[in-house]
Amino acid sequence: MSTSATVTQRRLPALAALTAATAVWGSTFLVTKESLTDVAPTSFVAWRFGIAAVVLASVRPGRLRALSRHERQRATLLGLFVAAGFLLQTTGLQHTAAGVSGFLTGASVMLIPLVAAVAFGARIGAAGWAAVALAGVGLALLTRGGGGSPTLGAVLTLAGAVCFAVHVAGLSQWATPANAYGLTAWSVGVAAAASWVVSLLAGQAAVPESGGAWRALVYVAIVATCLGFGVQAWAQSALSATSAAVVMTLEPVFAAVIATALGSEDLPPAGWVGGLLVVVSMFVAELGPRDCCDARAPRIECC
Template sequence: MIAREREDAAPRRFLPELVLVGITILWGGTFLVTKIGLADSGPLFFVGSRFAIAAILLAVLSPGLLRGWTVRDILAPALIGCTMVAGYALQTTGLQSIPSSMSAFLTALYVPFVPLLQLVLFRRVPGAMVWAGIVMAFFGLVLLAGPATIATLTLGYGELLSILSALAFAFQILFIGRFAGVVDPRRAALVQLATVAIGSYALMPLTGEHLPALTSPLIACALALGVASAVIQVAMNWGQAHVAPARATLIYAAEPVYAGLIGWIAGERFTQFGLVGAVLIVSSVVVSELKLKRD
């Protein structure tokens, strides 16, 4: 009986991590769709529409979420939503002046930022094997970006904005980990999605971005990503209630790997450096788990 209980407990223990892996794979697949959608739209309108559709979809499918709100239900998710707005706005603005490969690498700096901020803000020190995994993941991301990208790195305007976007995304992961379990994950997701949509639309006049023509590809991409964003945000809020932020960061770090694999299937090139980097990133998750197994 005890053995059976332990066998049943093992899958449940890893379920939150498997959920985060699943949404990371889904997240990686969104980049190809985003690339298609951005051909017909400015970045802020596209991001705003994607998250507005996600918020509306979540509200329609869960009508009970619209009743019985408290201040706590709004404040913490809205704070997380603000970090998401900052991250997407800084990233997309930086992309206008630097290559996408450089932007992807600098945005991935959230991987070392999360444990450092966790140490400074919350006095929580990740275990030694988690740190080892973080170092492996970071060097994997360097290889995934490619030596040519790293060689051209300078601290210009676009690069600085991309680094700040990484900082914003690091705060997003930390705050979700901090407040997950306090607010219903669907309710938190609804506020987060709505905050990103409103914030993105509000920033359009400040950046000079205009309303695009509503083409069929743009509408299809926004709808598809809206569904994906709703699933990702709810699952992320639920999963991080059971997974430490530093550990979750390592799982999310594999997103460029899945994006690269999906791109490769679609006909894009996957370099040898990228392949080694992908192996390092995936291995980092296994390495970080070794300490947990000994505990």
């Protein structure tokens, strides 16, 4: 069998697997939103990352031990932004539709070049500025709910997207094939600890009492987080960074479609137009020229 045929045989299953994982990540917006009737946002995030941290550390403990002191310091900083991002996003879900939350969170992709420029002196090319312009118009349509001022949920979710952008920009600067898993597992552990502290201070720390809340937690922590990470790592070994980026850019689309079909949410026409512009901006940002390694690094949604 020729090498090209072997590559093609690997690409098709990898594309299918990564598409399925992306759909799972998109579904977490609705799953999380519906679980917030039974558990407080800070408690949900704490349990989610607590479970994921235990699993990730148990699977490859050697990767954690292999991290240098400097790498652990960097992973700790990344974990704090992870915690802040998810706490803001999950709290925002109480005040906004799951589909809108998916599009707003997706805006973190176009924010990454801006963060990289400010924090690491990276140069923003034409593709980066085009992505910012497109997403700006889309976000204006998405955040204004019925046409008035931006909603509280939209503001919180956008703040979370900024935190995600900082995390990915940092990971793109500091991650290598050798330390990516260790950085991710350590940052997830830090995110869990930080989320528990916030939950305790807010008086929201509690053991979920409903079966639905536990099913949601197992789904987002094990299926979307740990299994999703494994699927992504395997799939990207057979795909180019561009192919993987295109597939994963569809996450907010899956979020909106699933929320509309299964969650009975109604996104107005202006919202769909705004969401489309955000997705287009994500494609532009992902496919434009870039020198960083963020396409090879683990995405935080799956970790």
